[in-house]
Amino acid sequence: MSDRAPISVLWPDPSPEPVDDDTLIARYGRADRPRLRMNFVTSVDGAVSLDGYSAGLSGTPDKRVFGLLRMLCDALLVAAGTLRHEGYRAIRLDERRRAWRRAHGLTEYPTLVVVSGTLDLDPTQAAFADAPVRPVVLTHRNAAAPPGLTDVAELMRHGDDRVDLVAGLAELRRRGLSQLLCEGGPHLFGALTAADLVDEVCLSIAPLLAGAGPGRITAGDPSPARRLPLRHVLRADDGTLLLRHARH
Numbered sequence: 001m002s003d004r005a006p007i008s009v010l011w012p013d014p015s016p017e018p019v020d021d022d023t024l025i026a027r028y029g030r031a032d033r034p035r036l037r038m039n040f041v042t043s044v045d046g047a048v049s050l051d052g053y054s055a056g057l058s059g060t061p062d063k064r065v066f067g068l069l070r071m072l073c074d075a076l077l078v079a080a081g082t083l084r085h086e087g088y089r090a091i092r093l094d095e096r097r098r099a100w101r102r103a104h105g106l107t108e109y110p111t112l113v114v115v116s117g118t119l120d121l122d123p124t125q126a127a128f129a130d131a132p133v134r135p136v137v138l139t140h141r142n143a144a145a146p147p148g149l150t151d152v153a154e155l156m157r158h159g160d161d162r163v164d165l166v167a168g169l170a171e172l173r174r175r176g177l178s179q180l181l182c183e184g185g186p187h188l189f190g191a192l193t194a195a196d197l198v199d200e201v202c203l204s205i206a207p208l209l210a211g212a213g214p215g216r217i218t219a220g221d222p223s224p225a226r227r228l229p230l231r232h233v234l235r236a237d238d239g240t241l242l243l244r245h246a247r248h
């Protein structure tokens with residue numbers, strides 16, 4: 001864990017003092033009920049990426065919260081598109097974060113859950129091949145698995161020819177994976193919103209204008225607007241804003 005990216009609280013309880021990791025943990029926390037939390041970074045003008053990747057938007061403060069949210073979750077959901085494009089590696093947490101998890105009765109690492117309709121996945125990708133915990137692939141009953149995938153991941157099939165996210169997330173919760181963190185990408189975010197499964201959005205706003213070109217952090221079929229109240233606003237020294245919006 002790191003206090004190297006100074007972050008202070010703008011709202012509620014504003015204070016110019018940098019917060020330590022314990023305060024950040026208390027601000028983000030684990031919920032006493034099942035929760036799906038989304039975590040995204042965007043530019044001031046709403047871009048999902050810079051030069052095609054999220055890395056160009058993500059500075060040290062965003063990375064600090066990104067790592068903290070991974071520490072706090074039971075399972076980390078990611079869409080196959082983002083896993084492939086961003087070249088996801090195996091989830092790693094440093095010793096302090098693993099110790100925190102052990103002390104709180106959690107497994108050392110969260111479970112990676114990849115959402116895919118086509119199962120166009122590479123079993124040799126480090127996210128699967130080097131995973132400290134056997135990943136789960138959430139797919140549907142008609143998807144054909146490529147050779148080797150079931151050697152490195154468990155397939156969970158929900159839905160006949162498209163992934164039934166409601167049933168899939170319910171099954172994860174039945175398995176005790178109640179605190180779900182989703183790192184995107186936009187099509188998965190859009191589908192989770194449409195299914196009314198999103199409880200919380202943690203959003204980092206980088207002090208950048210990305211300009212026209214990149215898409216938004218959500219994509220896919222339109223769905224009704226839903227209120228998501230603001231819970232906190234943090235500010236990093238580099239001008240990044242860290243927002244938490246949640247239903248509860």
Ligand SMILES: NC(=O)c1ccc[n+]([C@@H]2O[C@H](COP(=O)([O-])OP(=O)(O)OC[C@H]3O[C@@H](n4cnc5c(N)ncnc54)[C@H](OP(=O)(O)O)[C@@H]3O)[C@@H](O)[C@H]2O)c1
Nearest residue numbers: 040041048054079080081082116117118184185187188191
């Ligand atoms: N700014 C950020 O915080 C952030 C975060 C994440 C990603 N990104 C950016 O987003 C871009 C990638 O976006 P993307 O358009 O590829 O969207 P995406 O949602 O990452 O991936 C779409 C793919 O994921 C799978 N998928 C998503 N939703 C699904 C559903 N409901 N059911 C079944 N499968 C589903 C499908 O994979 P199959 O083809 O295998 O069926 C689909 O083709 C990249 O530029 C990445 O850098 C940015």
